[in-house]
Amino acid sequence: MIKEYYRPKSVPEAEKLFEMEGKKCVPLGGGSVLSRLKQDDLCVVDLQDLGLNRIEVTGQKVHIGSTVTLQQFIESEFIPEILKEITRKSATLNLRNQATVGGYVVTADGRAPLAIALMALDAQLIWHPGQKIQNIGDWFSLRQALGYWISGIQFNLNVQLDYEQVARTPMDVPILAIGVARWPSGRTRVVLGGYGRAPILALDGPEGSGVLEAVKNALTESGDEWASAEYRQEVGQVLAKRILSTTA
């Protein structure tokens, strides 16, 4: 559980906290996950006063401050409707008002719809200090921090995103989900989820051929307590077909 809490008012102050000897500090976003942890003794640094709660657009790129809440994300004029709908499936309003985009990404597993979508968009995490950039897929693969905290997340807006999921009810956690991002250049990324510790990249290619095979192959080992691999492989291809049948 949390033993020490700090809320720095400036970036230098925050950096000093992370540099304290003998203490392992972790950044606190909205607290919706960290506040409930009981296993380890934690020292947390609350980022809420560091001004990381802005959404900015530069050219075709949108930059989401890491303490932007999921509800702010939904309410932003810059965010495409489909991402808003996916975010709505990702958390209820109570949680969206509290959970931050940074915190969501850091704690997301393979059943997290917005994480699947962001990975399809090939979103990038920006770490502080040093503005180090990490592809979100690398984070999900390695869970390796490149800095003290994530200052923001960025992705391109000129990408068509499509998303389909299967769940027991309309707002349930997905059993199977697929996010497909298509760039004007023809580049196509297909990300799968609904199981496992992280979303899975099925395809990242210069164009959209081979998607169905890629989906089937990526889901070979997807069987778990919620669905068989056989089901996910078959239905994954169905969902992919539906998405591909829409105009890119």
Next chain:
Amino acid sequence: MKKITFTLNKEIQHWEVPDGETLLASLRREGYFGVKFGGCEKGECGACTVLLDGKPVNSCSLLTVQVDGRDVQTIEGLGEHPDQGWKKTAGLHPIQKALVESGAIQCGYCTPAFALAAKALLEKNPNPTEDEVREAIAGILCRCTGYLKPVQAILKAAAVLRGEESEQDWVDDGGLPLPIDWPSGAEEQPPLSGDTGSMPTIAATRRKVYMPRMFVTPAVRQKTLSRVGKPELKVDAIKLVQGKPAFAADIEKRGMLIAKVLHSPVAHARIKHIDLSKARALPGVAAVLCYKDIPRVVYSTAGQSDPIPGPLDTFSLDSKVRFVGDRVAFVAAETEEIAEQALKLIEVEYEPLPAILDARDAMKPGAPIIHDEPEYVNFADSDPQKNIAARIHIDIGDVEKGFQEADRIYEAEYVVPKVQQAHIEPHVVVTYWDEDDRLVIRTSTQVPFHVRRILAPVLGLPVKRIRVIKPRIGGGFGGKQEVLIEDVAAHLTIATGRPVMYEYTREEEFIAARSRHPMRIRMKTGVKLDGTITANEMRVLSDTGAYGCHGLTVTGNTGHKSMALYVGDGPYRQSPNIRFYADVVYTNTPPAGAYRGYGVPQGFWPVERHMERISRDLGLDPIEFRLKNAIREGELHPFSTAWSEGREPRPEIIQTVGLEECVRQGKALIGWEQKFGNPDWHRVEGKPYLRRGIGVALVMQGTAIPYLDMGGASIKMNDDGSFNLLVGATDLGTGSDTVLAQMAAEVLGVPVEDIIVYSSDTDFTPFDKGAYASSTTYISGAAVVKAAEDVAEKIKKRAARMISEKFPDIQVTPEEILLEDRKAIAPGGQYVTLAQVALNALHHTDQEQIMGIGSYYSPVSPPPFAAQFAEVTVDIETGQVTVERLVMAVDSGVIVNPVTASGQIEGGMTQALGYAVCEEMVYDQIGQAREKDLVNYHIFRANEMPILETVFVQTYEPSHPFGVKAVAEIPMDGVAPAVGNAVLDACGADVFENPITPERLWRALRATKPVSEN
């Protein structure tokens, strides 16, 4: 520790709090009990909602230090009781008023959260759509209402706040609207205006409410009642909407310890060695107990009347564990953190034993014996050597002959899952010694009197030294018809001498509480080609888990209700052939128990799926086939001479059956004729992979347990002519306190507000069996009527004398006195007020306390009936089912309160919807639960609900003073099979196991003919 400054309900606060403490914990410690604990670990229930800077957030997943410098609002800052004597107040907030007026409050545990979420919404968006309202409250789970009435309330409050609909409009606007969209052919109900004719001064409060549709039979129309049948406000609504400290955990006791339980990590094992020394040595730990420390008393946790109809197979603590989650040790400590730390310090060495995790393995030769303890006490046919907790063999008529006479025999096996009650208030108890050294148990229970009786020997105390207090209950649904955790806190209070609180987490609810019995059910039905059922057989394998609580009676009801509905036609109607065999077996999984419906939903899944399949195979209309074989008015309940949950079976004629009318009303409402068999309707334009389907299920339940369960009531008259109604009955959110008050008010001629209801406390209220078996309105209600009639007789006697003294020319007898409008009225119109009668009795002449008592048990259990309909959309490529609409037309006799009753139906249908498509509890190969929270165990949220519609078909049940039958459980019975039948209608796929998950349906689709042929 950190010092923080923030605004709480508009007042600046300076608090010093631990760094890691959640806002929920801080607020409750400071007495803000309107913020509720739902036990969840991921913020999924929302019961703890507060507004942070005006936005709803979960205080359970927010550190208190995070709110430094910010603004927090709790329900305590929203509104207050309008009547506080000489002090003028603003009264309730319009949102709170709307929640009260709309019947949006059942148990009330989540109500403060709804009110706050609504406030945040309406401040930002004064004119929301229904979808926006649903989205705004989707973070708050409600297990009682089905969300319909809370949504209606918020929309109503929005209108008031916009100034479009004044509060006066919906408080006193001259009458209730008639039901809208009256189904064609239905007989119009008498206006529910509450008009009492000549006594306008106490005419029922008139307001606009959303009334369910009503069909009234002539027998009901003839009854003119002033309080019964009216949408009276819930008597506990005002306190619940304010978040008052009404629940078991809303209490402060100096020196109170927090209890925790060490649960078994293994499914079946002996405790070889246990060392508590390190845990006991931890500073702040007051007691650590294992099986060596307390008396070994065998008992049953089933909250049922004496003698408990099941084996005694449970100990508070034992040297053997029988499921993952079973008890190993108890801890009491100064704080929750210390208690949890102490649990980690308990050293246990387990000797693993082979486990039974599949009920089909339980009776196999050589199967491990789960109950080998010598103290085991058998009941009836229980046989622990074979892992059999109970057995039932019922043959009615000549079943084999019936099969021989059939043209076709249909056989199939169906499977129903283990599911959880998921009441939002977890199990919680507080125990302490009072000043007389009597043990007080303040507990969230449905059965306070059973708790006292059952625990007395377990604790080594006589019944008279135990007092059980039942405050408000945050939902129970059968889960609290169990003496589940009271003993934990009580043992620890006995050990320490100090108050102890024990509150389950959500994970404990899943791994260590009770659930619905999962079953495998084999149906065999003989049918003639014209659709006459000649014989019907059900064989059940019921999994009671590690202990046999409720095993016999739940499973008995599976057959007793569902197999009684279809008796056959022609000669078979006179002499039906029915077989019901059941084996109830032990496994090393968490025990099953009571859950709303009590075995009957398990029975109707196979029966109604089976009937659908038979009718389709024979080419018969599925509804006509059902009605041809269904039991009718004046016929013998076929099981009444074969089996009874209570005493020996006795023949019982069913006097009211509104089933045909239910079918007629339900069909009209859902548009059956336009949709069923219409290929155009079944397809969705532009979505070739979607199919629509429509389905039906007919169901029946029971009302109370005949010759067994008794309810008592007492009524005392006060100086002002008001009355205290004391009942042992337990309102677990159903509104039973309100309907009991309505019945008393009806007899005594007063408004409901003059009836002050108190329930329940074993020291002060009369005995009542508790809230289960759909019995409170019927049994406890009849007791209330008897008590009220006792009081009324005394009032009339005194009033007759007073009137004769006041008007010497008038000679009036007590029998001629009418109680109405708070007056005792002579035939000539002369009257004395009840206040005058009360003052006369208490202070003036031949002084006496006017009070009455009544108790009632029933010789019959009149069944309610219903037709339940579902409309679905099926994705034939993925197997995903979306339920679009649920309709229930129900004959529950006379409806005492249409708003609370329809709330019961809507909430029940919603729970049953989960049973249909998403709820189940699954265990892995070592007995570990898959579902430990309300994320994986998904219950429906407000923003994903289908349309819910209710029609009451009111018959007049002659065995009750006001003609009522049960409401609460029957909505659970037919939704799942109606959905299953709708899925079949949509795509031709038969799913034999619920819930109908996408993969189950996908597999069924692959096993059936190509959907293009449908």
